[in-house]
Amino acid sequence: MNIVVLVKQVPDTWSERKLSDADHTLDRASADAVLDEINERAVEEALLAKEAQGGEVTVVCMGPERANEAIRKALSMGADSAVHVSDEALHGSDAVQTARTLAAAIGTLESVDLVIAGNESTDGRAGAVPAMVAELLGWPQLTYARKLDTDGQSVSIERESDAGVATVEANLPALVSVTEKINEPRYPSFKGIMAAKKKPVSTLSVADVGLSADEVGLGSAPTQVVSSAPAPPKEAGVKVTDEGEGGVQIVEFLSGQKLV
Amino acid sequence: MSEVLVLVDHAAGEVRKVTLELLTAARRLGEPAAVVVGESGTAGKLADSLTAYGASKIYVAESAEAGQYLITPQVDVLASLVSSAQPAAVLVPASIDGKEIAGRLAVRTGSGLLSEAVDLDAEGVAAHSLFGGAYQASAKATTATTVVTVLPGSVEAEAASGAGEQVTAEVPAQDAGRAATVTGHQPAEAGDRPELTEAGVVVSGGRGVGSAENFAVIEKLADSLGAAVGASRAAVDSGYYPPQFQVGQTGKTVSPQLYVALGISGAIQHRAGMQTSKTIVAVNKDPEAPIFDIADYGMVGDLFKVAPQLTDEVEKRKS
Numbered sequence: 001m002n003i004v005v006l007v008k009q010v011p012d013t014w015s016e017r018k019l020s021d022a023d024h025t026l027d028r029a030s031a032d033a034v035l036d037e038i039n040e041r042a043v044e045e046a047l048l049a050k051e052a053q054g055g056e057v058t059v060v061c062m063g064p065e066r067a068n069e070a071i072r073k074a075l076s077m078g079a080d081s082a083v084h085v086s087d088e089a090l091h092g093s094d095a096v097q098t099a100r101t102l103a104a105a106i107g108t109l110e111s112v113d114l115v116i117a118g119n120e121s122t123d124g125r126a127g128a129v130p131a132m133v134a135e136l137l138g139w140p141q142l143t144y145a146r147k148l149d150t151d152g153q154s155v156s157i158e159r160e161s162d163a164g165v166a167t168v169e170a171n172l173p174a175l176v177s178v179t180e181k182i183n184e185p186r187y188p189s190f191k192g193i194m195a196a197k198k199k200p201v202s203t204l205s206v207a208d209v210g211l212s213a214d215e216v217g218l219g220s221a222p223t224q225v226v227s228s229a230p231a232p233p234k235e236a237g238v239k240v241t242d243e244g245e246g247g248v249q250i251v252e253f254l255s256g257q258k259l260v
Numbered sequence: 261m262s263e264v265l266v267l268v269d270h271a272a273g274e275v276r277k278v279t280l281e282l283l284t285a286a287r288r289l290g291e292p293a294a295v296v297v298g299e300s301g302t303a304g305k306l307a308d309s310l311t312a313y314g315a316s317k318i319y320v321a322e323s324a325e326a327g328q329y330l331i332t333p334q335v336d337v338l339a340s341l342v343s344s345a346q347p348a349a350v351l352v353p354a355s356i357d358g359k360e361i362a363g364r365l366a367v368r369t370g371s372g373l374l375s376e377a378v379d380l381d382a383e384g385v386a387a388h389s390l391f392g393g394a395y396q397a398s399a400k401a402t403t404a405t406t407v408v409t410v411l412p413g414s415v416e417a418e419a420a421s422g423a424g425e426q427v428t429a430e431v432p433a434q435d436a437g438r439a440a441t442v443t444g445h446q447p448a449e450a451g452d453r454p455e456l457t458e459a460g461v462v463v464s465g466g467r468g469v470g471s472a473e474n475f476a477v478i479e480k481l482a483d484s485l486g487a488a489v490g491a492s493r494a495a496v497d498s499g500y501y502p503p504q505f506q507v508g509q510t511g512k513t514v515s516p517q518l519y520v521a522l523g524i525s526g527a528i529q530h531r532a533g534m535q536t537s538k539t540i541v542a543v544n545k546d547p548e549a550p551i552f553d554i555a556d557y558g559m560v561g562d563l564f565k566v567a568p569q570l571t572d573e574v575e576k577r578k579s
Contacts, residue, residue: 013509013528013529013532016394017390017391017394017395018391018394018395019390019395019397024397094372094373095363095366095373095375096363096366096367096372096373099363099367100367122509122510123391124375125375125376126359126363126373126375126376127356127359127360127363127375128359128360128362128363128364128366128373128375128409129363130360131331131359131360131361131363131364132363132364132366132367134364135335135363135364135367135368136367138438139438140330140437140438140439140440141330141331141360141440142330142440143330143331143356143360144356156443159330160504161355161356161357162355162356162357162448162455162457163271163357163445163447163448164445164446164447164448165445165446165448166330166442166444166445166446167442167443167444167445168330168440168441168442168443169440169441169443170439170440170441171436171437174440180510181503221372221402222366222370222371222372222373222401222402222403223372223373223374223399223400223401223402224399224400224401224402225397225398225399226385226397226398226399226400227397227398228390228395228396228397228398229395229396229397230394230395230396231389231393231394231395231396237540237552237554237555237556237557237558238556238557238558239547239552239555239558239559239560240558240559240560241547241559241560241561242559242560242561242562242565242566244565245569246543246559246561246565246566246569246570247565247566247567247568247569247570247571247572247573248569248570248573249559250541250543250557250559250566250570250573251570251573251574251577253541253557254518254541255577257539259461259517259518259539260485260574260577
């Protein structure tokens with residue numbers, strides 16, 4: 001079974017995140033970059049499927065050269081190889097263009113049965129890229145999985161959403177996105193870390209995946225950020241210490257705001 | 261004036277509040293047309309509410325398959341309406357399903373996608389709150405139609421009567437090779453409390469609550485205020501409260517009129533899910549807790565003393 005895992009390098013949520021002043025794109029230099037946590041769970045699920053069914057796990061990542069670190073992390077967990085789409089032309093691509101690039105990269109691989117992604121990145125939070133990749137591949141999407149089963153022919157998941165838990169099934173090939181409840185990802189072993197250094201990573205340009213430079217990137221994005229700025233600091237509110245009447249004082253505040 | 265399509269979010273024969281918010285936003289951009297995708301007989305029950313919030317048209321797309329496949333029936337209906345009606349925009353709730361429907365629709369129709377808008381103006385420029393509220397941006401699409409997901413609770417719904425003309429729309433037959441089948445469904449337990457993302461008031465507990473049993477204090481306050489109950493990731497990870505109530509980066513994003521945080525320190529991961537709340541009240545025994553930086557009213561104290569007194573006082577004022 002050939003499994004692709006989509007991974008993304010994101011600014012660590014613990015560091016300060018901002019957009020660049022020049023073109024409103026993510027300021028990648030200002031923050032520590034890490035493999036997005038949800039992707040570790042996607043890699044783990046792919047490894048579990050491989051262990052049960054046999055096959056290969058390929059990591060697919062779009063991002064600047066530095067994203068190599070995120071790819072190595074996935075390889076050190078046990079993925080077999082990686083495709084890294086890295087091209088200056090991609091700078092400033094929006095969610096639709098990102099999905100196009102990822103789908104095109106998947107298209108360069110032979111007979112992929114299953115694509116596994118995280119449900120939503122911690123930086124962009126569009127929550128739509130997995131669904132868009134499925135649309136572009138013309139495949140069924142089984143998203144927000146908290147449990148995944150596959151026999152190599154079909155796939156079944158438990159999908160947890162606002163509406164409850166649904167059982168969703170489809171034939172392969174298909175795309176699955178996972179939530180943080182799916183598993184506990186393994187830690188890379190020392191052996192895994194050493195082995196990852198020798199695993200094949202093919203770096204592809206936009207042209208290599210069959211797209212032209214004017215289909216991606218800031219200039220041709222179907223959406224444009226018009227302005228961006230740090231949020232104005234919230235006006236300091238009132239802070240009082242409870243002297244025994246704290247609950248009553250809060251109600252008085254709420255009453256003043258017409259909230260009770 | 262061009263049409264603006266609004267995908268109707270409905271459950272158990274009722275329009276969810278976010279749909280009325282979307283219809284309100286749609287009126288700024290053009291003529292709002294509600295799109296109902298569901299099983300036979302769905303639209304009839306929803307028509308009055310949609311008309312009361314300004315829907316000039318109601319596209320009725322009913323089919324048994326609507327509930328049997330995941331996401332794709334809604335995408336197919338909207339895509340076909342985008343090509344026939346050429347709307348200025350398609351507004352979809354920024355829910356789990358809504359974001360995916362919007363994503364597929366944008367790809368299929370070649371439209372720009374604006375995600376998690378917190379406001380929308382007459383020119384189709386959307387306001388966004390990024391990185392847990394630390395950053396703001398506004399964005400627009402350069403395409404003929406813009407697909408926008410709008411965060412529930414961010415636009416105030418205003419009634420306005422519309423013509424509500426019902427127009428039948430086809431639900432294209434689903435291709436089992438390209439779509440995923442829903443074979444079972446276990447609805448979320450609908451308790452007596454309002455749904456988290458729809459509630460006007462949310463009362464949340466964090467690590468400071470200390471145990472699952474102690475969450476009763478949070479629930480009692482929530483019930484006195486007619487509020488939904490939320491929990492921080494720390495409280496969920498400690499097993500104090502079920503995961504579907506988690507507010508924050510990896511949980512739900514809420515934007516209520518009033519957010520009451522009890523025993524929550526206010527880590528960036530939590531703030532990401534609640535910072536756009538209109539009024540924030542926090543109770544924490546640590547005077548240095550970061551939640552106080554964003555609270556409109558902060559109470560340094562023991563939540564087990566303050567919350568019950570608060571509950572009693574609210575009850576007293578009600579009677």
